Amino acid sequence: MKNVTIKDIAREAGVSVATVSRVVNNNDTVALDLRQRVLHAIEKNGYYPNLVARGLKKDSTQTIAILIADSSSSEYFSHIIKSIENVICMDNYTLFVCNSLNEKDTELNYLNLLAEKQVDGIIVNVSGFNNEFIAKLSNNIPMVLLHRRISLPNFKGDFIDADFGGSCYELTMNLIENGHRKIGLISGPLFLSSAYDRYVNFKRAMKSIDVEVSSEYKYFYEGPFTTESGYAACERFLTMEDPPTALLIMHCDTTIGALRYFRSHQIRVPEDISFASPCNISLSDLLYVQPNYAMPDTWALGKRAGEMIMDRIKCNNEMINREVCYIPTVIYGNSVKNIHL
Amino acid sequence: MKNVTIKDIAREAGVSVATVSRVVNNNDTVALDLRQRVLHAIEKNGYYPNLVARGLKKDSTQTIAILIADSSSSEYFSHIIKSIENVICMDNYTLFVCNSLNEKDTELNYLNLLAEKQVDGIIVNVSGFNNEFIAKLSNNIPMVLLHRRISLPNFKGDFIDADFGGSCYELTMNLIENGHRKIGLISGPLFLSSAYDRYVNFKRAMKSIDVEVSSEYKYFYEGPFTTESGYAACERFLTMEDPPTALLIMHCDTTIGALRYFRSHQIRVPEDISFASPCNISLSDLLYVQPNYAMPDTWALGKRAGEMIMDRIKCNNEMINREVCYIPTVIYGNSVKNIHL
DNA sequence: TGATTTCGAGAAAACGTATTCTTAAACTTA
DNA sequence: TAAGTTTAAGAATACGTTTTCTCGAAATCA
Incomplete structure (x- = not known):
């Protein structure tokens, strides 16, 4: 069962491929009757665009990745992940969740894979073992560092932390x-x-x-x-x-x-x-x-991380390094005894 | 800063594009000296393949998605997500994590987006509001249902549950x-x-x-x-x-x-x-x-879910519907009083 | 040695889209 | 009305791959 493509729609509607594309992206003016015919053909055939092809053409995958040690170890990162997803989904971006396990090779493999998959940006809690590689990569792919800094002059990207x-x-x-x-x-x-x-x-x-x-x-x-x-x-x-x-x-x-x-x-x-x-x-x-x-306010922190990576993507990574820090609220429970008493 | 492509390598090594592709995928025999020249050029220029282009050609994105209500609500799904990721990363697959928030529209938007992004498979904990749509989609995209069944005759896919x-x-x-x-x-x-x-x-x-x-x-x-x-x-x-x-x-x-x-x-x-x-x-x-x-053993359950979706992808979704159920272990704590006493 | 097969590698087509280029028609203006 | 300008839409190219097709050379066989 082949997917229906823009060509099928073009044939069906009796217009050129370019016209269908224009209708789908409606960023260009096309006559009302043609538009109607195209929309009708789309409806009839259940056409939907192939975002892989579009990604190849436009050099953007609408995908970002978060690379952390362990997404399931605590609720901390679960909340941040959810919050990032919540921000980026506004722009039809989707989120790869990748676990480095704090292992040099696992992290490195993922970084290479993500580069090959042409993700538009990476939010990473670095393991510390691949900092040189990451710094180099940061010049090609927008990056936001989460909590763990890279102190190398050639690192290009943002740093978001909680104090x-x-x-x-x-x-x-x-x-x-x-x-x-x-x-x-x-x-x-x-x-x-x-x-x-x-x-x-x-x-x-x-x-x-x-x-x-x-x-x-x-x-x-x-x-x-x-x-x-x-x-x-x-x-x-x-x-x-x-x-x-x-x-x-x-x-x-x-x-x-x-x-x-x-x-x-x-x-x-x-x-x-x-x-x-x-x-x-x-x-x-x-x-x-x-x-x-x-x-810290993990929801706000994740939101900000998402916004930072989106900013950086939008300006094509041409931006000075930014640093943001959230101040955690200290909560006093009953785990400390006053030994003066 | 343009990415270096297979063409650049071909030019550099003085061979055809096809030959470079053959070396990269080493699935075809190519003479030793040519291979050496290609490998050298790859090394020298830091070439890595563009998986978006490959995906377009091969009609496979090496991507699966998990679509659930809320990835951060409990550790339950965090563990399953991690476990799935752990399975699929073996084959260089990556995982989209998507939150439907149990909302009809959010779920529907994600399903459409994932289809457009050509994900190879979807693991979904359905909201219940889009079952007809999901059933239809399941004939085009391999699917594994998590915990929540769809009782429609045209649903095609697996069901994994805990009792x-x-x-x-x-x-x-x-x-x-x-x-x-x-x-x-x-x-x-x-x-x-x-x-x-x-x-x-x-x-x-x-x-x-x-x-x-x-x-x-x-x-x-x-x-x-x-x-x-x-x-x-x-x-x-x-x-x-x-x-x-x-x-x-x-x-x-x-x-x-x-x-x-x-x-x-x-x-x-x-x-x-x-x-x-x-x-x-x-x-x-x-x-x-x-x-x-x-x-239930969430690690085993997630692992199985990952394996099931991979199975289904590998056989091109031509497979009977499977059902798997894990029996949870019941743990008795101290939250129940014996009121006979 | 001549005919046939195998093999290696280049040329070219294809994947599905966006966009530039081109052209014909419609519109403006003098 | 003629010349110039705008516009709409088709043709063609490009994105970076994989793979089929093609062909010449090498290897095999009688």
């Missing part, structure tokens, strides 16, 4: 104000700008009580952004001779791992351990503990 | 065994096969204690699959003069709404109200209540 670093500072200061001194940090890989930024802010807060934080710091744990890593970190910290009284947990996935550790080991929050995390967890209002956490 | 109906029966019987008689049903729209199926199973279970369930049933609530609807249902039930002692809540979103109602009104679970839901909620192990719920 989780600032939230880290605020949450850590709150731990300190509640009397905590032995505060563990469950960090992500420091070569990621997002993790490093939070690390720096934690360090800055700890400096206020004259604690020097470095990778030598007794209560420092560096691991990937996974639930397993959060679990393992807690295992290490809470079996120490002199365990920390509070934890700052950098990421929602590591926080989930930590909570699982606490619950399975009957460690009460906040009686036995306090914690805070600069990330929102899905359904945090219904968890058995209400964490102290920070939450 | 939440069976779980409803089991969970309701459990409520009954725990002494409950006044059991409220928070239902979804009955014109959806998924909701209707659960309704029928609830009814069947209630029949065992001689309670007739119909839309006239005192403790019946029908509303959309949203948190707001779940909240409203609880409001209605729990302000009745003779409120139900237990609830069967059909959907994860309505369950979340219900939990929010309970918590904000200091209604204790299970002391004041018991409930069960044939759906898994994200992080249910970390909620303040452990619900009685059912959970």
Whole structure:
């Protein structure tokens, strides 16, 4: 069953292919009777345009991609994805969702594939392993970086972030104000700008009580952004001779791992351990503990990311690099104990 | 900055365009020295194929789409999406994620757009409003229905489901065994096969204690699959003069709404109200209540959905309709009180 | 060696569309 | 009315591929 093409319509309506095209795109004037005949033939034969062919001709696929580590790990990215989709669908754009799994090769394969598929733009939460390649690619394909920066001079594109670093500072200061001194940090890989930024802010807060934080710091744990890593970190910290009284947990996935550790080991929050995390967890209002956490407006953030990539596409990538940062709201739950009392 | 094309490579290597194509696809024999020259030119100029052009020629875009109500409402679909992506990316397929919002027009627009974009297949959780259109479309585009069936003779495609109906029966019987008689049903729209199926199973279970369930049933609530609807249902039930002692809540979103109602009104679970839901909620192990719920293997289900659509694509949609059903595991938490005690 | 087959690679057509180019007709103006 | 101008629509080209067709050369066989 062959699809009906513009040629079939032209034949049926007794006009040229060009005329049909003009009617379909109605961007050019065509006589009323011809237009009627064409529209009738379209209706009758159920014709619809082939956007692949149009894409080839017009050099635009009306497609953008989001490339992230794991679209299902938390509600955070689900919301951003939905929000981006909601923006771009206005212009009949559709969204490829691609998972890099934080793996060098997977990310690289996807970047190549997306380039080959001629996507009009890419929103990417970089793994950090292909930054040179991405910087180069950004000169050909409009790009928006999500949360993780690329500090290379030849990168061309926008950067959209939420100030989780600032939230880290605020949450850590709150731990300190509640009397905590032995505060563990469950960090992500420091070569990621997002993790490093939070690390720096934690360090800055700890400096206020004259604690020097470095990778030598007794209560420092560096691991990937996974639930397993959060679990393992807690295992290490809470079996120490002199365990920390509070934890700052950098990421929602590591926080989930930590909570699982606490619950399975009957460690009460906040009686036995306090914690805070600069990330929102899905359904945090219904968890058995209400964490102290920070939450950016993911809907607004995703919307902005979508708008930024669309801007950049519309002006053919000829635009200075922009940076946007959303300030998360810090929410205080009951996961921190005041140990002065 | 024009992209380098197969022609540029041909000129550079001093061969014909056809030869370059043959090397790129290496599906045809070409002399070693020519191949070397071509490969060298490709390397030197950073050539990569234009998959839009290839798609036009080969009539295949290596793209499939998933069209669901809301990709961010629960972790359920996030996991399925990720799992599908994981399967199809093996063949260099990419996935469009599209949200119909359960709206007739939005769904219809997307279906048309996806057809125009020549996607190779569509996995769809239908809204129920465009079933005739979808059935017709299914004869041109390979389709897999997710959870919601289309009972039209001209539908062509597969159906993949999880037996939440069976779980409803089991969970309701459990409520009954725990002494409950006044059991409220928070239902979804009955014109959806998924909701209707659960309704029928609830009814069947209630029949065992001689309670007739119909839309006239005192403790019946029908509303959309949203948190707001779940909240409203609880409001209605729990302000009745003779409120139900237990609830069967059909959907994860309505369950979340219900939990929010309970918590904000200091209604204790299970002391004041018991409930069960044939759906898994994200992080249910970390909620303040452990619900009685059912959970299919979403990873396996998504994987199978991906495989089914790929099968269908590979055999050019010439295949009988298949039906697959996954049996959820029922998990008993502490959301049900035994009122015999 | 001559006839036949195999093979490798270039030429050309095709995929479905948008758009430039061209031309004939309609309209304006003096 | 003649010359110039606008306009509408068809013809033709192009987008970047794949693949069929064609043909000359090499290889096989009698």
